[in-house]
Amino acid sequence: MASAKILVLSALVASSTASLAPLHYKTIPLGSVQPKGWIYDQLVVQMNGLAGHEHEFYELVSDTDWIGGDAFYSVLEEAGSYWFDGLIPSAVLTNNEPIKKKTLEFLNYVLDNQDESGWLGPEVNTTKPRYLWGRYPFFFGAIQLLEVDPSLTEPIVDAMHKFVALAHEMLVNGEGVDKWAATRWEDFVVVLQWLHDNHPRGQEELLVDTMKYLKWTGIPWEQVFSEELFPKSAVENLTNPFEELAWHGVNMAEGLKALGATYRFTHNDSDLEAASVGWDLVFQYHGRPSGIFAADEMLAGLEANRGTELCLVVETMLSGTFLYMVSEDSKYADRVERITYNALPATLTGDMWGRQYLQQQNQISAMNMTPNPFPSDGPESNIFGLEPNYPCCTVAFPKGWPKFVSSAFMVTPDLESLAQIYLGPFETSTVLAGDNHVTVTVDTQYPFGDVLTTTIVAEKAFLYKIRIPSWVENGTIAVNDAAAEGVTPEKGLQYVNVGAGTTVLVLDLPAAVIIEARPHSAVALQRGPLHYAYDIPRTEHVLAVDPHEHRAIDLQMEPAGQWAWAIDPNTAVFRKDGLGTALPSPIFDFGRPPVSLRVQACPVDWPLAGDIFAAPPPENATCTGPERTISLTPYGATKLRVSEFPTFESSIIVEEEMNYAFIEQQP
Template identity: 30%
Template structure:
């Protein structure tokens, strides 16, 4: 999402959307069929009980179903993280940023009327309910009430200054969550009327630009409504969205983008399919690709095709192979940019990749997607925020040696892109980052197809649901990912027999499992272990995973360091300089104050040290875990324009540079860091010394 992409006209749209007025409305209202508010009852039951609405034929069955919004609440360190978000920009953005302030078009005002209000709500809404915060609920409710109380006569909804399909796709996701939380009977009629209008309007006014690239996000809401109403027109609309939307599966089947993409240069060069080239910026846009990760699995619910369902794995392999980074993400600053860890990733891309993985995990049942989700959530997501979440980056770099007003190695983004601030480079991430943590909470546990319950992603939480007709409360206590032990206590209202599935992470070299102190057989890494039994109030499950620090090969024979779900990085001493005040927050440049160009030997030995998880879970000042390892300086590895040069391949350490003890921190803790280290040439092995860096 960029103001520098000449092929999308984004800024032109933003300027125009506030001034078009009623002239943008389509003439000839399409009258939607009447929708009985009583159809909300299945959703009401789900909201009250924490059980998902069952799948409805002919939609394909899926192995897991996400629980309704509100069924899972954060606890422990995760609740503290969400409280930090609520105390920062997440809870106060409307007080300091006009785009979601009282003049927002999504409140009936003349201000920004496109995607930013819906983006903001897509995270604010679940955050408010997960923290049971009355002030945050009231903020969200104002937007919700205006939207529900001001539909257009023809079935359209939202600000009348534009009729673009795309921002409504985001607001539909908001409304589905809101209905699950509240059972508000106004939601289903509005969605029914809108989809009926859209079904009639799309043939003459088809999807384009952002809507064409992001059709699968609306398909989620269409299928959500179909499961509650059974309206056959919704399946017609689903097919139309698929037909008009961009075919991501076909693009990745023969993936053409195998190096850093300079859109302007490729456009100037010409060649290829005219339509494809016209939309080239859309095809290689990181956020579009992040959203597209769920496109094939979601469409498989309609098509019933295993090929569609499984296409996500090939798509992820292509991204890893040609653009993968050590933090679990792919480079996109903001177009695909290769594997150099000095390239960046847009924050919108991070949170949208997480959401796509959460959706795809339920549909495919593949635990490897949960492994990837944890890597991103526990590294890339917090790594792009200040500790207090009052400032964020647009682009983060795994090898980030400076955050300043330099051009850097990206092709389309500007010099503000990796500053920490209110809206560095462009404001889409300011509006959209809010969904990251709350939607992770919503995906920690899922219902199983056989009527059981499954632990998908590990973090401290409580769950309130119904299993086999029995109300069930689950308490999960853990300091995961900083520790490898998880304790789960079940509180069924009465004894109940059901299957409980527990994911064994793919990185686990071993696992231990017990129920009420009695050892149980576990499973291989990368699979689910199933416990089928009668569960009684107070039954306690203890689960532990074995891991060891591991060097993972990467770009130019570099290595990154992982231990469990955490990626580790060398912290660089940081000098923070305020660039400008931005209302309640500020924009910051960060300069390095220590040496960063270090390499690791092939025979590196790591020592792990643990401390209590502090009030700021990912803080560099009180890190919950550190790794110590010996390394040596690589004098030939330098920086230009505030960015580290590509990692040198197998450099020889300078003989004059003695070995040093390095202290590595979890990736998200330092804001200046080295994550991909050059692997030193043979003969450069370190030897014990007392020097210490980190």
């Protein structure tokens, strides 16, 4: 079977073109986009937390493993590559010189120890088989270092081309593909496409051939994401027609970009269409109001007590950004923004010294769950700590925030236009076509506030674009103190012809409260990019302290108050009592966000499923006590929460006017 597949592929490769379809947008070099305001604080908190210190004590990425010892090679397989890829942008965007130095040491050690054959890793002069996948995150990191320091271009590109020649030979011979490489081949394709776009060195045909071999020796994502074969519910009782890891959540999160990457070398619009269909299927059948989808190892359906892995969160963010660059479809950027401002912070402690393996939409405790709601993961998967369940999320999560920041602004390939794709407080400096030096500063408390004030300084006129999210209602833009006018986006982007000199744009992007239908007749509430949840008061208990770092703890959380509420969603009123002043740090923790939804609620009988996790929301719930007004807070700040509620009809008349919209279940 394998040899037949190779023969078919060889025929396809022989008839292929060595060109790539152009991107609609490109990111600009790392460091060209800087975080401001609360997002800068978020990155500082992350670097003061586990991300900035784990190399000092965590054995999987301890710096002793790559300085003067053979253990370095083992971390290159996964942990070290993940750490390297995430810590480079984190260090650059916070100007953390010690971490910059560590990442450069890692890079130099890897390059200095590349085997003559081109291989990177320990599988030299041993009987250990050589598999390709663990090197892909390393290349992502190396590309970022090259962007920051162009003097590194030659050694990095030399090493990449040497490795590609070997990888191509291995793939032709049916080597190098284990079950992980078979599902994550798209990451290497994206690396190869960067090399093709920027430093091909006359090897375009080899690069495209390698892309094709990767695709056709890997999981057929066009079939996995087809309407016919895609699983429409939690998969533990379903028969998988593909290899087991095709339904693995993180693999699927990475695989979401596979057909976008395929389109670039096939030039077939059907690949972009299939990518769009797959994206929608994932969120229709497994999506969460927090923006992400559920997979507690494998795809987990729609139940609110099932889990979502932290690695899945950051990989979906990266896939959505790539798909936007390839397709210019704003639905990808809309969802990435929702995930970033909800699902990412929700699964980290406020100080970012602890992370979960799995988060839940309705998460009434974070502790050992026996019986266990997660069919394929351990009962401690939702505890906050250094390494609950598997270690991958400890080293992978740091890339979420900084890569989001780095992708906030993009340029068109001809450098004629600059676009703000993600909304928030950022600053960028870049050079557009015609040696046009442009600086853009965005002053805002978005997503907590609706107003963005953007100051643009340009040497020459150019076309500026700003993404207008799909949830905006009655948005306006004012240019240089002129009267505000309604936004008129094209493909989700507002176009502004900016002249030379200084231009000031004021965007007001209000939104209605969205009532989202969920299973069991439950509802979830959204406003703008933020999803809202009841933040359950909690008690905390330290389960373990790392012997080498007292701040690295395993933290159990238990509810310290009522959580079993039904709500009348039609009574929700948006409040912004704390806006206009400096936001607290860290912003994503109990009681910190300056905005809320007030809603009428009443206590109901809501049983447990097992001893310590919530059953599905009760249908036709009856109040067991008097109704009251409760406050819902942005989901990302909650660590214990209810966000999918049963409903009742309140007897209270809400005097404040509010716009509402109702949407069916995802997407």
